[in-house]
Amino acid sequence: MPFEDLGDSLRLEPLLGALDQHGVDFVVVGGVAGLAHGSAYPTYDVDVAYARDPANLRRLADALAEIGVRLRGAPDDLPFQLDAKTLANGANFAFDTEFGSFGILGDVAGIKSYDLLRSRSKFERIAGMDVRIAALNDLIAMKRAANRPKDRLMVMEYVELADLRRREEEVGDS
Amino acid sequence: MSLPVETPGALLREARIRHGLSQEQLATRAGTTQSAISRIEKDRSSPTVATLTELLHLLGEDLVLAAEKWETGIDVTLNEGNLRLAPEQRVQRGLAFADFIRRNRGGENPRRDP
Numbered sequence: 001m002p003f004e005d006l007g008d009s010l011r012l013e014p015l016l017g018a019l020d021q022h023g024v025d026f027v028v029v030g031g032v033a034g035l036a037h038g039s040a041y042p043t044y045d046v047d048v049a050y051a052r053d054p055a056n057l058r059r060l061a062d063a064l065a066e067i068g069v070r071l072r073g074a075p076d077d078l079p080f081q082l083d084a085k086t087l088a089n090g091a092n093f094a095f096d097t098e099f100g101s102f103g104i105l106g107d108v109a110g111i112k113s114y115d116l117l118r119s120r121s122k123f124e125r126i127a128g129m130d131v132r133i134a135a136l137n138d139l140i141a142m143k144r145a146a147n148r149p150k151d152r153l154m155v156m157e158y159v160e161l162a163d164l165r166r167r168e169e170e171v172g173d174s
Numbered sequence: 175m176s177l178p179v180e181t182p183g184a185l186l187r188e189a190r191i192r193h194g195l196s197q198e199q200l201a202t203r204a205g206t207t208q209s210a211i212s213r214i215e216k217d218r219s220s221p222t223v224a225t226l227t228e229l230l231h232l233l234g235e236d237l238v239l240a241a242e243k244w245e246t247g248i249d250v251t252l253n254e255g256n257l258r259l260a261p262e263q264r265v266q267r268g269l270a271f272a273d274f275i276r277r278n279r280g281g282e283n284p285r286r287d288p
Contacts, residue, residue: 009273012265035268036261040252042272124261133261156246161253168257 010100012127015046015067020129022063025051027121027132029108029142034154036124036133038161041154045094045101049108049117049134052091057084060104069095069102110145111138136162182226183217190215193233203232 012032019026027050028036031043050060061084071080072094080086087093091106111117120135134142140158143151190200190211197211204211213219214229221229227237256264 010269012269031268032265035256035265038253038256038264039268040256042268042275044272044276126262126265128262156244157248157253159244160246160248160250164250164253165257 010044010046012046012099013129014099015097015102016048016127016129016131018063018067019048019060020131022059022066024059024063025053025056025118026060026104027114027118027134028126029105029117029134029139030103032126033134034139034158036126037136037139037158038165039154039157041157045103047103047105049105049111049114051114051118052088052106054084054088057087060084061087064095064104067095067097067099067102069097072096072101108142110141110143136165181217182221183215186211186221186226186229187215189230189233189235193235195233200229200232204229 016028026048028046029049030045030047031039031041032046034041035043050056061082064082069082070076071078074080087104087106093104095102095104106114108114108117117134117138118132120138121132122135123130124133126133136158140155140162143155143158190197195203196208197215198208201208201211210219211229214221214226223237223239230237256267259267
């Protein structure tokens with residue numbers, strides 16, 4: 001009964017909530033951030049960029065363990081030790097979780113540094129909590145760097161959206 | 175009046191031919207080689223704005239740059255609607271739309287069970 005199957009819904013509360021509760025330093029990027037800015041493109045996963053300092057890696061590893069992530073596409077019998085060292089040795093990971101697909105990015109293509117991304121981000125309330133959302137200009141840079149056909153479409157939408165927001169702000173100011 | 179062209183190479187080639195010059199003749203005017211002109215015209219090298227301006231000047235033409243609205247074809251009606259919502263509501267609406275798409279593409283389930 002696919003029409004009744006709502007289990008595939010992406011549930012942001014447990015995913016972002018775990019990061020929040022463990023004090024992880026992160027910024028929401030990707031399609032969810034685009035939605036927060038007003039994009040009309042649906043998204044099926046949530047991606048976050050995260051700080052790479054050792055303390056944050058420890059907090060992130062604890063949060064991921066609590067969520068119960070599994071490496072996406074990996075065989076079930078593949079040994080995967082999820083700890084700060086594993087995160088330090090890698091950068092970007094794609095996970096399956098019972099709450100939906102979840103990506104963590106230590107190296108964000110198109111962005112010079114996490115600190116810059118973070119400094120330009122803004123707290124927005126989504127999924128019942130205040131989380132950092134990447135700036136629209138950074139989302140454009142990321143999509144431009146990814147450069148797949150869907151990314152190029154999204155660059156066009158984000159550019160239009162930025163223009164739309166600027167015009168609405170100008171109207172609001174006048 | 176000439177039609178807009180898509181590349182610097184096409185622009186230069188169109189202007190050169192219109193002025194009845196060969197690549198060799200234009201290269202002579204510019205103090206460069208025929209092959210350099212050929213590369214530009216075939217878009218195998220990308221001239222700077224200054225270089226292209228100089229070459230066009232040697233043909234008695236000027237380069238006119240203009241920035242116009244990029245016609246992306248994006249319909250911003252949905253975005254305008256989203257902007258009337260709070261960020262949290264925008265995300266909820268987007269994820270609900272994603273669910274709608276999931277449920278209406280033949281029952282395919284893209285995620286594995288835990």
